[in-house]
Amino acid sequence: MGATPTPQGVNFALAAPTAESVELCLFDSTGQNEQQRLRLPACTDGIWHGLLPSGREGLVYGYRVHGPWAPHEGHRFNPAKLLLDPYAKEIVGRYNGSDLFLGHDPANPDQRDTRDNGTVALKGRVTTASRSDATPPGHARIAATDRVLYELHVRGQTRLHPGVPAALRGTYAGLAEPAVLDHLQRLGVTTLSLMPVQHRADEQRLLAMNLSNYWGYNTIGWFAPEARYWSGRPGTTPASEFRAMADAVHARGMELVIDVVYNHSAESDEAGPTLSMRGIDNALYYHLREDDRALYENWTGTGNCLNLREPRVLQLVMDSLRFWACEMGVDGFRFDLAPVLGRDAKTGFDARAPFFAAIAQDPVLSRTLLIAEPWDIGPGGYRLGEFPSGWLEWNDRYRDTQRGFWLRQGRDDASGLGDFAHRFTASSTQFAHHGRAPTASVNFITAHDGFTLRDLVSYEERHNLANGENNRDGHGHNLSNNCGVEGPSDDAGVLAKRSRLQRALLAVLLLSQGTPMLLAGDELGHSQQGNNNAYCQDNETTWLAWIGASDPASDMARTSDFVARLSALRREAPVLRSTRWWPADPPEGAPAIRWLRPDGQPMTPHDWHAGTALAILFDNNESAESKDAGAWLVLVNAGAETVNFTLPPGNWRHRFSTDPGHDHDASPQALGDAVEVSCSSIRIART
Incomplete structure (x- = not known):
């Protein structure tokens, strides 16, 4: 599938079984000027394909796919719109939110939009991504008892880091710098969990407000590293720089996990843009509503859901996962809104769905670290503890119980000793079945979604006005405690209480049974000024401030030292990180x-x-x-x-x-x- 260089040229293959014909469109190196259109000559089992003898690495291309325009029957073919190859390993251009990307007429959604968008459309670049020196996945695996996860954002981690060369800050190369990895190793981190690094397209609404989807949960290229995190250094590409970063992580004996989004695409709902799969074969790639196939199932809250019940869509996901594991050096994956991957409209979630079966039998992927976000917004979407053996799951009940126990005493929503003990010992109700170990519970106090640790003890209410949604977005019930003052304070008593609570929460996290996960910046006292949904804030709100980290007398350094000593204690005490359930x-x-x-x-x-x-x-x-x-x-x-x-x-x-x-x-x-x-x-x- 995709564009594959061979000694005979480049072979192109695209899954579009309902299409009537497919044109391969070739562009100059800038992607601005279309130079040639060639019909793919063959269709085998729904795969349109053809060999281009003159094709070489570096060729820029896209597709125009012909077929019926019948939205209410699920068909949205429009050859006026150039389409991105879902298998593209490098992407040229960036979606700018223009209505020129719409497959439908903005004034009449039941009609095609006939304007050509070839000049501005996203395109693929032919690359040879394979590496002969790739170490088999799993080579950097950490024993389950020893694993300490650290969730970070590639850009935010180093954008303000004084120990990283200015040209590399906020990039894959910056994350590989010794000053960054030294800090993480000193903390006791074993496993870096990167927020999405696959190519994304920002929502039109955000672009209109001069914002972006900073978190990156809006994927449109499942094989292409996000170019915004590439340094642009001569002789490198986004892929080669990512691989070098993975090698640097592995050289430290650490693991690399990436957050992946296979539950939906950036094409959004029926009013969204036609960037790739919607125009390739809409009825194949997406879950459509039974009552009106012009509409999409929306178990994600983002407008659409990929249909992994379709073998070709499942193949796309499996090929993407193997690419990142085998070619890019990734040791594992955290699956966003993971119940969607095992859903259909009739039966709901099934832990034995084709996706989970495919992972379990795969000789490569079954050996990677698999972490589920075990909820979505569909019917019966909360599935904590229901994923297959071998999977880890984010445990939000651990989060809420610890917050309620340490921060809400004396209030109606406080957690009691019984709840505390149950979560402290890895939530056996959810995980002690089918041979699963306590380490299946990924324990966390904070994550990218919600307050930082410092904000958790500094704010009672969310402060999200900067997101442009009138403070309606984000969680309304955070189980936080501002210690008597909303926001920053220079009151010594307030600061002492906040420090004490943060230390208690960090300690209980690293002492609990299960797999602990730290949020990047919590060891530095990072604040988002009370924004508990900073998904669109690519600025100092989310960039970690490192000023003072090297001063041993600073609060930042003292907290980092505190975490490092906790991690050392955890390593010293195997009983605190057991893989067995205590009877x-x-x-x-x-x-x-x-x-x-x-x-x-x-x-x-x-x-x-x-x-x-x-x-x-x-x-x-x-x-x-x-x-x-x-x-x-x-x-x-x-x-x-x-x-x-x-x-x-x-x-x-x-x-x-x-x-x-x-x-x-x-x-x-x-x-x-x-x-x-x-x-x-x-x-x-x-x-």
Whole structure:
């Protein structure tokens, strides 16, 4: 499929079974001037194809596809509109929001628009993307118990980084710079999770406001790296620079995961542009409404849904995934709105849908890291815990429970000790089935979608006016706590409380069972000024501010050091990152997790519904020769007052505290029979 260079020329192949004919259109190197049109001579099993003997790498091309115009029957063929090859590995041009891209007449949507858009349309460039030195995917895989995810945006991560050369800031090359990777390794990050890097098209509405889809969840090129993150250095291409960045990540022994969007395309709903698949074979590529096939199913909230029940569409997705794994050096994928990938209009979501079956049997993709965002907005769209064995899932219930426990005490929406304990031990209700491990739960406090950690303790309300939607967008219920002042404050008491809460949340994230995910910038105290939906803010709102990161006395540096020490503690304590489920009623002498009240007595059913403090005893009961011998104790106090804990029998030594100045001891001090834990704090001890 796509444009494939061979010794005999370039072979072109396009899936369009309903089309009547397909024209290959060749352009000059700028993509501005059409030079030739050639009909693809053959159609085999719905694939239009032909060999161009004179074709070479670097050739710029697009398609014009002929067929019926019958929107209410699902057909939107319009040869006046030049179409992008879905398999294009490099894309020329950028969608500008002009109505010249519309396949329909703007004044009469039931009619074709006859204006030619060839000059401005998106086009593909023929490339030879294969690499003989590609290491098989999975070579940088991290043990499930050791994995620490870090969600970042390629541009935002380095756009303001003083340690990155100015010409490389905000690019793939900038992310590969030693100053950037040094910082991530020092934090204890094992796995970089990049927000979308496949070629996108910004929505017309955003373009009209001089904004862009900064997050990138509006893909139109599933094989082409987003050129906006390319440095443009001579001798490089977006693909070669991305591959070099992947190599730099792997050289550190780290993994690279990319966020992918196969649930919808940038062509939006029936009023949207005709950029590629809509004009190639609309009825093949999209889920259309049964009652009126001029309309699209919209389980994504973005206007359309790709139909992975169609074998050719599934092939497109599988080919794209294999390309990124085998050619681009990617170790795994985070799937946006993943239930859509296993949906159809009649049966809804099915964890045994063709997409999941195809992944499971694929010798390459089955070995990559697979992470689902387990919800969409369709009927029955919330599917946490229902993805196949081997998959990880973003656990938003962990997020909400921890926020409710640490930030909302005394309010109606506070989380109790029972909920806290359930999420702390990896949400067994959702994940302890079909052989799934605790690491299937991707635990997070913050992610790209929502408040940053600093804003979570600085704002009660969203402040999204800059997005141009009258502050209606974004979550309205954030389970946040502004600590008495909305927004920035120089009150010492407010700042101390905010710092204490941030440290507690970071600590519980890295101490919980499951796979932790940090949001880029939380270790730096990054703020988006209360914007909890900054998807269209390509500016200082989302770019990480690194000024002060190198000053050991700065709050930024202290928080980064705090995270690094937490990660080191997590590596030191295998019981805190176990791949086994702790039994609820362990046999005598077996490894166990025990829940204790502050007075040292076992929790009773009543205790789970009252109070804000408890002790968690990881009683490993291993032999003295084991490096994991001994027990670990996690003391938790989410209340507003200091709590005195009676310690279980044993020679306990202090290992960590979220209290400022007590998070690290060169030689762990011995503890007595009791210890105090300050308000909104966690303390760790071991024997």
